[in-house]
Amino acid sequence: xxxxxLAIIATKGSLDWAYPPFILASTAAALGYEVQIFFTxxxxxxxxxxxxxxxxxxxxxxxxxxxGMDKWFPVLGLTLPGMQGMMTxxxxxxxxxxxxxxxxxxxELCQEAEVKLIxxxxxxxxxxxxxxxxxxxxxxxxxxxxxxFAGESDICLYI
Amino acid sequence: xxxxxxxxxxxxxxCPLPILRAKKTLNAMASDQVxxxxxxxxxxxxxxxxxxxxxxNELMESKEEGGKFHFLIKKS
Numbered sequence: 001x002x003x004x005x006l007a008i009i010a011t012k013g014s015l016d017w018a019y020p021p022f023i024l025a026s027t028a029a030a031l032g033y034e035v036q037i038f039f040t041x042x043x044x045x046x047x048x049x050x051x052x053x054x055x056x057x058x059x060x061x062x063x064x065x066x067x068g069m070d071k072w073f074p075v076l077g078l079t080l081p082g083m084q085g086m087m088t089x090x091x092x093x094x095x096x097x098x099x100x101x102x103x104x105x106x107x108e109l110c111q112e113a114e115v116k117l118i119x120x121x122x123x124x125x126x127x128x129x130x131x132x133x134x135x136x137x138x139x140x141x142x143x144x145x146x147x148x149f150a151g152e153s154d155i156c157l158y159i
Numbered sequence: 160x161x162x163x164x165x166x167x168x169x170x171x172x173x174c175p176l177p178i179l180r181a182k183k184t185l186n187a188m189a190s191d192q193v194x195x196x197x198x199x200x201x202x203x204x205x206x207x208x209x210x211x212x213x214x215x216n217e218l219m220e221s222k223e224e225g226g227k228f229h230f231l232i233k234k235s
Contacts, residue, residue, distance in 0.1 A: 004173040023174070025176050026175060027175040027178060027179070030175070030178055030179050030182035030210070030213055030214075031210065031213045032214055047231050098173055099172045099176070099199075099200070100173045101172075101173075101175075109179055110225065113213045114203055
């Protein structure tokens with residue numbers, strides 16, 4: 001049986017949205033898929049050596065708030081300085097308590113499983129990012145290179 | 160529960176870690192050896208079934224006992 005292929009485009013750079021690409025990629029690799037993730041725009045944050053991913057309830061009415069905080073703080077309260085940092089630590093704590101892997105861990109598992117991580121060169125240039133900020137093993141390419149793999153993939157996801 | 164060659168306790172770990180740890184452990188095992196996985200994630204019941212179907216490893220047993228889930232996987 002020919003090896004199945006999964007192609008993912010990761011476009012988001014927040015803590016919550018960092019999970020789907022790495023969870024799906026690492027699991028697919030464990031199931032025997034060949035996997036490539038193409039990181040573009042804010043998704044490039046997920047490739048940084050030092051991850052500083054945060055989560056925000058702003059503009060996200062679906063986010064469950066701990067201890068009924070949404071009742072105490074109307075939307076404007078969420079813009080207060082320090083609120084995003086606080087929400088991020090609460091989320092990280094909750095994830096740890098529930099045995100959810102950290103993004104660092106999932107990313108490492110992806111690399112161990114030979115998931116190919118590709119940074120979009122155009123957005124690296126656009127945001128004046130430096131290759132030295134990214135982890136080892138990242139490849140740099142453009143849209144055409146993505147299609148070379150995605151065109152032959154069995155599953156293609158835009159996240 | 161039947162005999163097994165290795166045991167992996169994935170208690171307290173959430174999706175997809177039990178599967179990833181199991182895969183890693185299986186990689187280091189020989190063909191026909193049996194891995195016993197213990198998990199607490201209720202989603203792992205369907206996940207190990209799907210894992211076995213897609214990887215060709217045989218899920219010999221899957222049961223709940225004492226609030227934990229036990230799986231016996233024979234490496235293909």
